[in-house]
Structures are given as C-alpha cells and as structure tokens.
Amino acid sequence: MKVQSTSKLSLASGALTALLVGCTGPAGPQPTPGPSGGPSTGGAIASLMKARNLSELDVTAALKTYMPTGQQDEYYLFASGGHGGNLIVIGVPSMRILKYIGVFTVEPWQGYGYGDKSSQEVIDGGRRDGRAITWGDMHHPAFSETAGDYDGQYIFVNDKANPRIAVVNLKDFTTEQIIGTELIESEHGGAFVTPNTEYVIETSQYPAPLGGVYADLKEYNDKYRGAMIFWRFDRTKGRIIEAESFAMELPPYMQDLADAGKLTSDGWAFCNSINTERATGGILEGQPPLESGSSQNDMDYMHIINWKQAAEVAKGPKAKKITGMTVIPLEVAIEEGLLHFVGEPKSPHGLDLTPDGEDIVVGGKLDTHATVYNFKKMKALIDAKKYAGKDPYGVPILPYEESIRGQVEIGLGPLHTGFDDKGFAYTSVFIETKVAKWNVKELKLVEKISTHYNVGHLVVAEGDTVSPDGRYLVAMNKWALDRFAPVGPLLPQNFQLIDLSGEHTGGKMQLLYDMPLPLGEPHNAQMIKADKLKPWDVYKPTGMDPVTKEKSPFAVEGGKERVERQGDTVHVYMSAIRSHFSPDIVRVKEGDKVKIHLTSLEQAHDATHGFTISSYNIQVSLEPGEHSDIEFVADKPGVFPMYCTEFCSALHLEMAGYFLVEPRKKS
Numbered sequence: 001m002k003v004q005s006t007s008k009l010s011l012a013s014g015a016l017t018a019l020l021v022g023c024t025g026p027a028g029p030q031p032t033p034g035p036s037g038g039p040s041t042g043g044a045i046a047s048l049m050k051a052r053n054l055s056e057l058d059v060t061a062a063l064k065t066y067m068p069t070g071q072q073d074e075y076y077l078f079a080s081g082g083h084g085g086n087l088i089v090i091g092v093p094s095m096r097i098l099k100y101i102g103v104f105t106v107e108p109w110q111g112y113g114y115g116d117k118s119s120q121e122v123i124d125g126g127r128r129d130g131r132a133i134t135w136g137d138m139h140h141p142a143f144s145e146t147a148g149d150y151d152g153q154y155i156f157v158n159d160k161a162n163p164r165i166a167v168v169n170l171k172d173f174t175t176e177q178i179i180g181t182e183l184i185e186s187e188h189g190g191a192f193v194t195p196n197t198e199y200v201i202e203t204s205q206y207p208a209p210l211g212g213v214y215a216d217l218k219e220y221n222d223k224y225r226g227a228m229i230f231w232r233f234d235r236t237k238g239r240i241i242e243a244e245s246f247a248m249e250l251p252p253y254m255q256d257l258a259d260a261g262k263l264t265s266d267g268w269a270f271c272n273s274i275n276t277e278r279a280t281g282g283i284l285e286g287q288p289p290l291e292s293g294s295s296q297n298d299m300d301y302m303h304i305i306n307w308k309q310a311a312e313v314a315k316g317p318k319a320k321k322i323t324g325m326t327v328i329p330l331e332v333a334i335e336e337g338l339l340h341f342v343g344e345p346k347s348p349h350g351l352d353l354t355p356d357g358e359d360i361v362v363g364g365k366l367d368t369h370a371t372v373y374n375f376k377k378m379k380a381l382i383d384a385k386k387y388a389g390k391d392p393y394g395v396p397i398l399p400y401e402e403s404i405r406g407q408v409e410i411g412l413g414p415l416h417t418g419f420d421d422k423g424f425a426y427t428s429v430f431i432e433t434k435v436a437k438w439n440v441k442e443l444k445l446v447e448k449i450s451t452h453y454n455v456g457h458l459v460v461a462e463g464d465t466v467s468p469d470g471r472y473l474v475a476m477n478k479w480a481l482d483r484f485a486p487v488g489p490l491l492p493q494n495f496q497l498i499d500l501s502g503e504h505t506g507g508k509m510q511l512l513y514d515m516p517l518p519l520g521e522p523h524n525a526q527m528i529k530a531d532k533l534k535p536w537d538v539y540k541p542t543g544m545d546p547v548t549k550e551k552s553p554f555a556v557e558g559g560k561e562r563v564e565r566q567g568d569t570v571h572v573y574m575s576a577i578r579s580h581f582s583p584d585i586v587r588v589k590e591g592d593k594v595k596i597h598l599t600s601l602e603q604a605h606d607a608t609h610g611f612t613i614s615s616y617n618i619q620v621s622l623e624p625g626e627h628s629d630i631e632f633v634a635d636k637p638g639v640f641p642m643y644c645t646e647f648c649s650a651l652h653l654e655m656a657g658y659f660l661v662e663p664r665k666k667s
C-alpha cells in the first residue's frame with residue numbers, strides 16, 4: 001500500500017500567506033486576537049514549521065480545520081457506530097466528537113437503559129420474538145427530508161444484524177423508537193427515506209423464509225425470499241406506524257443497498273442485488289463457498305420498484321399479512337407492474353441517485369466502472385413493456401444497454417458515490433484505496449486522491465439531497481494501519497476529511513485531517529449544515545419525558561416532593577436541583593417495589609445531574625427540566641448511597657443521600 005504524504009502535493013503559490021492574512025480564505029469569523037494582542041507573526045510560524053517538519057500544505061490543512069476556542073463547526077456529521085450500536089456526532093471541519101447517542105446499545109452516560117423506564121421501553125421495542133437484543137450492527141443513518149432536502153428534524157438508522165430501524169429526534173438527540181419485524185432475518189438496504197419522509201426503506205439482505213419459519217436450504221429457490229419494507233413515518237407523532245407500513249416480497253437474491261427516487265424519479269425506489277445465482281455456500285457439503293458460488297453469472301439485477309403504486313396495492317385485497325406485516329406477494333408485484341429488474345455488472349454495492357433524481361450510479365465492487373442508469377430511459381422501457389427477458393420468478397428484465405447513460409472508468413473497486421453542488425460526483429474506490437472525482441454530465445474522471453486505507457463509504461456535505469453543498473468530504477476508511485500510534489491488533493477506523501473547495505490548492509482536492517474512530521465500524525455517515533439543527537437547551541415544560549416529549553404525569557413540582565406507600569409499592573416523588581435531591585433519604589422494606597419519579601427542576605442549559613443507587617445497576621442522566629421514572633424491586637437489604645453522577649456544582653459531592661432497605665424479619 002502506497003503511503004502518500006500530503007507534503008508531496010503541490011500547493012498553489014502564496015496559499016499559506018493568503019490563509020494567514022485571511023484575504024482569500026473561506027468566509028468566517030476573523031481570528032480573535034490572543035493575549036498578546038494579535039495573531040502570531042510569520043517568523044514564529046516558520047520556526048514551528050521547521051521544528052515539526054511541516055510543509056506549507058500541512059499548515060494550510062491545519063488552518064482549515066483548526067477551531068479557536070468558542071468557535072463552532074459549520075457542519076454536523078452523524079456517523080453510524082457500527083457494531084457499537086450507537087450514533088456518533090462529529091463537528092466538521094474540526095472533527096471534534098460532540099456526542100454519542102445510545103440507540104441499539106445501552107449507554108450509561110445518557111442513562112440509556114440503566115433503570116430509566118422510558119429509554120428501557122424504547123430498547124424493548126427492538127426485542128425480537130420477545131428476546132432482548134442488546135446491540136445492533138448500525139450501517140446507514142438517514143436524515144428526515146422535506147422535498148428531498150434535509151429538514152433537520154429526525155435521523156433514522158438501521159440494524160443489519162437484527163433487522164430494525166430506530167428513530168432519533170434531533171431536538172434533543174434522543175432515540176425515541178426502535179421498531180423491527182420478524183418478516184425478515186437480516187437487512188442492509190436501510191435506512192433510506194423517501195423525499196418527504198413518507199416512508200423509511202429497509203431491505204433484507206440474506207434471504208430466509210419470510211416470517212421466521214423453518215425451511216431447509218434445499219428449498220432455497222422456493223421458500224426463501226427477500227423483501228423491501230416501507231416503514232410509514234408519521235411526522236406529527238414522530239413515530240413509525242407498523243399498521244400503515246408494508247413490504248414487497250422479492251426473489252431470494254441478496255438485496256443490497258437501496259435508495260429512494262427524487263424529483264424526476266420520485267415515487268420509485270431502487271436496490272442492488274448480489275448472488276442472483278442463489279448460491280447458498282456449503283463448504284463441507286460439497287458446494288462451493290458462497291463467494292465463488294455467487295460469482296458465476298455476468299450480471300446481477302437492480303430492482304426498480306414503484307413504491308407509490310405499491311402503497312395503493314398494499315391497501316387492497318391482494319396484500320397478505322405475515323407476522324403482522326402487510327406484504328405484497330411477489331406474483332402480485334409482477335402482475336401489478338410494481339417490480340422490474342435491469343442487469344448490473346457483477347457484484348454491485350453502492351447505489352446513489354444524482355441530485356436531480358435522473359441518474360442512478362451503481363458501483364461495481366469487482367469492476368473498474370461506475371455504471372450510470374438513466375431513470376427516464378428505464379421508465380420509457382417500462383411503459384413500452386420492452387423487456388430483454390424474465391428472471392426465473394417472472395420478473396421482467398429491462399434491456400441493459402438501453403437503460404444506461406454510460407459508464408465511467410473509475411479504478412478498481414468502486415463502491416459508493418456522493419455529489420457536490422458543481423456537477424461532480426465522488427466515488428470511493430475500495431481496492432485502489434482512493435476517492436475519484438468525476439464529471440456527472442460528461443462521465444469523465446477528473447482527479448483521484450489517496451485514502452488511508454480501503455475507503456468504504458464516503459459522505460459529501462448534504463451530498464445525497466436535491467441540493468448538495470459540496471465543500472467537505474469525509475472518507476470512511478476500513479483500515480488505519482500506520483496512521484496512528486499502534487494499539488494492538490484491533491485498530492480504529494480512520495475518517496479522513498477532504499476539502500473539495502480547491503481553495504489554496506489550485507482546484508485540487510486536499511486531505512485535511514485524519515480522525516481515529518474507535519467505536520465499532522461506522523459504515524456510513526450523513527453531513528448536515530449546522531444551522532439546520534435547532535436543538536433545545538432545556539426540557540420545557542419542566543418534567544418532560546424525553547421519549548414522549550410531553551410533561552410526565554409523574555412530574556414532580558418543587559415543594560411537592562413526597563413518599564407514598566401503596567401496599568408493597570413505594571412511590572418516591574423526588575426533585576433534583578443544585579445541589580440536592582429531595583427527598584435525600586428513602587426508606588423501604590426488603591421486597592418492596594420502588595418507583596422513583598425524578599424531575600430536574602433546573603432551567604439552565606448544561607445544568608445536568610445524574611442519579612445512581614449503589615449496587616442496583618441504576619444510572620440516570622437528568623438534563624435540565626427532564627423527568628425520569630426508575631422502577632425496580634428492592635430485593636437486596638442494606639444501606640445504599642445514592643448520589644449525583646455529574647459534577648454539577650461546587651457542592652456536587654454533597655449531592656447525595658441514602659437509600660435504606662430494611663430486611664424483612666424471617667418468620
């Protein structure tokens with residue numbers, strides 16, 4: 001693997017000087033004068049550069065990402081946490097981590113799943129067959145959209161391993177819902193939203209009999225199926241409504257990445273597939289391994305789905321129910337003209353629509369091309385019923401040559417594509433470990449930049465909307481190798497920030513920053529302009545439940561704190577404000593059911609408290625104005641300190657009390 005130092009790239013002459021004096025630099029706040037009264041002189045910089053062996057280009061990269069204290073980033077990056085099961089919020093261009101959001105995995109800092117009742121109910125929403133699932137394999141976050149543009153209200157994420165979708169509210173960066181279905185057993189093509197967030201798309205990956213029933217692999221062709229699920233999102237409720245959602249049954253190919261049409265192609269959805277050979281592996285059963293069994297054909301099939309019409313069919317008598325999910329059977333999808341295929345170069349992976357919704361770019365993992373399909377051409381073929389043939393299940397296949405606008409020679413292993421505001425596309429090239437920039441109209445390669453190493457997804461600022469911003473690209477690299485100090489055999493991922501502006505580099509892409517990300521494998525991310533988010537400072541009204549976003553019926557008012565016993569249940573109405581809990585002594589008897597209703601009376605931004613009771617595995621984070629209910633059985637007698645787990649004030653250590661569990665007399 002070639003290591004390319006940034007210092008070998010050429011720098012437009014005078015770029016550093018220009019950046020230093022700020023005359024052609026990006027618009028933004030001027031640097032605040034330091035204590036000495038002004039910015040450092042060129043002499044000091046020159047000696048620093050010499051001492052640290054930095055090139056001019058290194059220094060421009062540093063100046064483009066450095067945030068003086070108090071200045072805020074221009075963009076938020078929401079990265080999936082991979083097998084960490086949580087979301088990671090990062091500022092761009094500084095690449096400072098701003099937050100982890102607990103989603104599929106419990107998260108103690110936020111008190112997510114450590115005794116707090118409403119967050120536990122969210123996590124329990126993701127049970128499968130009643131079984132608790134305590135992690136997720138998160139791949140693809142997707143912002144909610146209005147008219148094809150990010151509206152900053154919600155972000156959706158998927159769990160590939162235990163097919164589920166989660167809804168995160170961007171008012172408080174809190175997970176409000178996890179929903180899944182036993183219809184399918186794994187997924188990959190999610191979460192992707194339709195242009196007005198009518199539906200969140202989730203597509204199965206590894207076929208299985210629908211509904212979680214058993215069938216031997218010998219019956220793969222007949223009994224195994226895939227499905228594309230359209231989860232109905234109700235924006236007024238902020239929830240996915242299962243009863244209004246539907247799925248379309250698909251042949252047992254391995255459906256891969258998906259996306260929704262927009263503008264020209266609004267009302268349609270697309271997904272890739274691999275393994276149209278329907279190989280099942282079976283290395284010890286005389287079969288080739290899946291990887292070779294699935295590489296026999298020349299082409300796989302892109303699926304072209306008319307979801308708007310499918311939504312109507314789903315309401316009619318031809319749909320059936322499987323494990324509570326409305327399903328359009330494959331025969332019905334074919335007969336109603338809802339599903340078409342077109343050939344794709346073998347083993348495709350990424351599928352991305354151009355901002356105008358006209359073209360669909362497919363990356364061929366084992367190919368050197370990105371293939372550009374044209375929606376209008378495909379739609380004309382569908383309308384004329386001009387088919388090249390049918391697949392074994394009867395799905396009509398459009399003629400490939402007449403469906404594409406062309407191919408771009410990209411390099412070995414193109415995967416995912418993002419778009420900027422100037423008519424360029426950026427495709428990650430996994431095997432070559434590069435990002436390739438190409439002209440969408442002319443289908444011509446413009447430039448390549450190295451990544452370190454093995455770039456998977458990449459994200460361009462708002463690059464999958466109808467109006468991309470360009471400017472920044474983050475390459476999400478699978479391998480880090482020599483980039484950071486070694487930390488044993490398991491290394492972090494490497495997020496590399498790339499400047500697309502061409503400023504100070506004569507129009508070239510410039511690598512700005514390497515960021516290690518040691519929290520699962522974040523496959524994909526979404527980048528949104530910071531001013532599109534308007535997060536709350538505090539919960540209002542005081543006593544709000546963060547999941548319902550309503551005042552809790554158990555909210556506690558100052559002066560009305562109390563303990564009420566009802567049989568063997570003890571209700572503790574408790575408040576928290578700097579620097580005490582009230583009540584600060586709670587006495588119960590062994591075996592009592594305890595329900596602590598805890599409200600923060602704080603009104604000031606960032607005045608956060610925590611609450612724990614020793615030995616009971618309880619940890620709650622209490623943001624200003626937040627209400628939390630904690631329920632447990634006091635089955636262990638003893639004396640248990642309870643205290644605030646956030647350093648909230650000078651007397652934080654004194655924000656403590658006792659939870660006393662008196663033993664029952666043995667009779």
Ligand code: CUK
Nearest residue numbers: 139140456457523524
């Ligand atoms: S991905 Cu999920 S295997 Cu290329 Cu979207 Cu990483």
Ligand code: CUA
Nearest residue numbers: 644646648652
């Ligand atoms: Cu409240 Cu520390």
